[in-house]
Amino acid sequence: MRFVILIGATVLSLSAAAFAAAADEPVRNGASPENTIEKPAESREQKLDRLFGELKREGDARSAERIARRIQQEWSQSGSASVDLMMQWAQKAAAARKYDVALDFLDQVVTLQPDFAEGWNRRATIHYTMKNYAKSMADIDRTLKLEPRHYGAISGLARIMSDTDRKEPAINAWQRVLDIYPALRAAQDQLGTLSEDIAGQSI
Structure with missing residues (x-):
């Protein structure tokens, strides 16, 4: 035993x-x-949230520009091969200054995929180039409803305000841009110039 x-x-x-x-x-x-244990993959929104956090904290202009390019890459992905192709055709047409052709493609983009913010933003840019300010602002409004952090669309709004001699709204728009993208030199320069103009007028 x-x-x-x-x-x-x-x-x-x-x-x-x-x-x-x-x-x-x-x-x-x-x-x-x-x-x-594998970590779950980031969703598109989680990735954008992280990138925007990095963009807001980054003080170096070149490093911030790299982050901004990654954000733009995310924005440009529609999830539809046909929409992506029409976006490319619109870009080529705009580069060739065939703005009516570019608008035709972008009209189809926003019709096929109305929740694709970058489609509205690109069309706003073409309207701005053609000095169709009212149409550009309408498309900017649609862009910002879908992506309130779209600093490109807000920059477009700021430029329209400047072009139409509405300096204070332009300043407010550039400040919104810098709240999102503090290291953007173009926004810093525009804000400085407009602030000096307003200060000069008050003397």
């Missing part, structure tokens, strides 16, 4: 040792059990 008890105790001891060794194995191999 003592022999059987001793064997049983030995088996239990060996089993416990083997379990402990198995538990320690990831640590000895340089990995912890926690590190073997």
Whole structure:
């Protein structure tokens, strides 16, 4: 009986040792059990939230520009191959100054995918280039309802305000841009120039 008890105790001891060794194995191999668990992928909104947080904290203009490019890449993804293709065609037409052709493509983009903020923003840009300010502002409004942090659209609004000699609203718009993208030099320069103009008028 003592022999059987001793064997049983030995088996239990060996089993416990083997379990402990198995538990320690990831640590000895340089990995912890926690590190073997895959983190869930970021959603598009989570990624944009993170990038906008980085953009707001970044004081260096070049580093901020790299972050801004990543944000723009996210904005440009419609999720539809046909819409992406029409966006490319619109861009080529605009580069060739065929603005009516670009508008035709962008009209189709916003019709097919009305919740795609960048489609509205691109069309606002074409309208602005053609000095169709009222239409541009309407498209900017749609853009900002879909993506309130769209500093490009707010910059467009600021330029329209400046072009139509509404300096105080232009200043407010540039300040909104800098709240989102503090290191944007173009916004800093425009805000400085407009502020000096208003200060000069009050003297």
